[in-house]
Amino acid sequence: MHQGQGQALHKYALKDGGAKLMNLAHRVVLTVSGNKLLANPFGMPVVELHTVGRKSGLPRSCYLTAPVHDADRVVLVASKGGDDRNPDWYRNLQAHPDAELVIYGRRRKVHAHTADRSERAELWPQITSAYKGYANYQERTTREIPVVICELRD
Numbered sequence: 333m334h335q336g337q338g339q340a341l342h343k344y345a346l347k348d349g350g351a352k353l354m355n356l357a358h359r360v361v362l363t364v365s366g367n368k369l370l371a372n373p374f375g376m377p378v379v380e381l382h383t384v385g386r387k388s389g390l391p392r393s394c395y396l397t398a399p400v401h402d403a404d405r406v407v408l409v410a411s412k413g414g415d416d417r418n419p420d421w422y423r424n425l426q427a428h429p430d431a432e433l434v435i436y437g438r439r440r441k442v443h444a445h446t447a448d449r450s451e452r453a454e455l456w457p458q459i460t461s462a463y464k465g466y467a468n469y470q471e472r473t474t475r476e477i478p479v480v481i482c483e484l485r486d
Contacts, residue, residue, distance in 0.1 A: 380434040386427035399462035414472030442482035
C-alpha cells in the first residue's frame with residue numbers, strides 16, 4: 333500500500349468512526365429522553381432501521397431520517413453526508429431487502445428497493461423540500477445518491 337492509499341483509508345476510518353459515534357449519541361439521547369428529544373430533526377421523523385449485515389449475517393441497526401413517508405412506505409436517502417461511498421445500511425438492504433424499522437414508536441416489517449430513475453425523479457424534489465441538506469450532499473459527490481423505498485408490510 334502506498335502513502336496515498338494509507339491516507340485515504342485513515343480519512344475514511346475517521347469519517348466512519350465519527351458517523352458511528354453520532355449514531356450512538358443519537359441512540360443514547362433518544363433512549364434517555366424516552367424518544368422525545370431528537371425524534372424529529374429538521375421536521376423529519378427519526379427511523380430506527382434494523383437490517384442483517386451483508387457479510388456477517390448479524391443484526392445491525394442505525395438511526396436515519398425519513399424525508400418522505402405515508403401509510404404505505406417510508407423513503408430513506410443513502411446520502412452518507414455526501415460521501416463518495418454508499419452507507420453500510422444501504423449495502424445491507426441491497427443484500428437483504430427484507431428488514432424492519434421503527435417509526436413513531438411502532439416496529440414494522442418492510443421490503444426495500446432502490447428507486448428506479450422515474451421513482452427517484454418524482455421523489456427527489458420532495459426529499460430536498462423536506463431537507464435542503466440532501467441537495468448539498470448530492471453536490472459533494474459524483475455518485476447518484478440512492479433513494480430507498482421501504483414498503484410497509486403487515
